Amino acid sequence: MENLGYYNGEYDLIDKMKVPMNDRVCYFGDGVYDATYSRNHVIFALDEHIDRFFNSAGLLKIKIPYTKDELKEILKEMVNKVDSGEQFVYWQVTRGTGMRNHAFPSDDVPANIWIILKPLNIKDMSKKLKLITLEDTRFLHCNIKTLNLLPSVMAAQKTEEAGCQEAVFHRGDRVTECAHSNVSIIKDGILKTAPTDNLILPGIARAHLITKCKLFDIPVSETAFTLKELVDADEVIVTSSGQFCMTACEIDGQPVGGKAPELVKKLQDVLLNEFLEETKVD
Known part of the structure; x- marks a missing residue:
């Protein structure tokens, strides 16, 4: 079929x-x-x-x-x-x-x-993403993967109208997650990703990213980060089930990231290899 x-x-x-x-x-x-x-x-x-x-x-x-x-x-x-x-x-x-x-x-x-x-195929991780930021107006149970997705629908439309691929939500100055993904940053060799409280979905791809960072002895800080930290990061990483580790090149029209390409490539390669290995046929 x-x-x-x-x-x-x-x-x-x-x-x-x-x-x-x-x-x-x-x-x-x-x-x-x-x-x-x-x-x-x-x-x-x-x-x-x-x-x-x-x-x-x-x-x-x-x-x-x-x-x-x-x-x-x-x-x-x-x-x-x-x-x-x-x-x-x-x-x-x-x-x-x-x-x-x-x-x-x-x-x-x-x-x-x-x-x-x-x-449908998983996304090509070599491509860069353009992002926008939007105030997070969702309810306070974002850790539940509910069918109530109207805020994400509205964010997706604003993203498309802006010629971008994803929206980064924030509550005040705190970055939470994206409309359809988790967002993390790399700064000075450290991966920083929001804690899995009620304001974000505990992403499976996010968990795999953390595991691979630990495999390579890359320090991980599961703490909230700010909009300023987001735009000042060495790399901005977006993770989801179909895009294991994609990086951003632009946020709200301003260039971002691109300062730790070798580290990102190492993570992308190991995550892709994990997918290929688990889904191979004998």
Whole structure:
């Protein structure tokens, strides 16, 4: 199949799938999601993404109708039904189906599982990003990978209108994260990245970046940093599931980074090799 949609055990091409109007996602965005990539029909970092998915659901008291192992098997089965081995692998759970009511439905209403698969490659890390900065107006539970993404949608539109690729959020002077990614900086050989409190999503790619820094004895400081530190950094690094370690060349129209290219290349190479190794076929 060219692509694949899945809803509670039924699947077809994405544009042929239909879901009930009373799925609570339609009224409230009442659910959580996670996503990663596959190569050779092998899903990258699946265990870590599943763990985060279950954690997000638990924080919203959503009962996923499968165990972790059961959901992993469903995802693996679905990935093999798509022709291309390189895919964007997305899944979400919503808090069931019922007439519109803000309060949770009764316990006997099962949650709904969605899966969306489409051909897509990870991004070329040699390319540089242009960024803009925006005040972070999201709610105070950014550590939950919720479906309520309207602030990120608005930020994405502003980013596109500015001819850039990503927006960096900040609360006052504190940098939090990007609209779709985590952001970190390198200064004087030290990686600085925001702490995983309630103001940022604990990114899987961010965690892999930290692990690789420690592998190379690159000091890591998980502390908040400011807008001034961002623009004065030797390198500005954007991480997500599809762009493991991409650097910025511009923020709000001003040139940034480019002062530690060898260090960045070392990290990019080891992160890409990890992806290639985990998703190879024997």
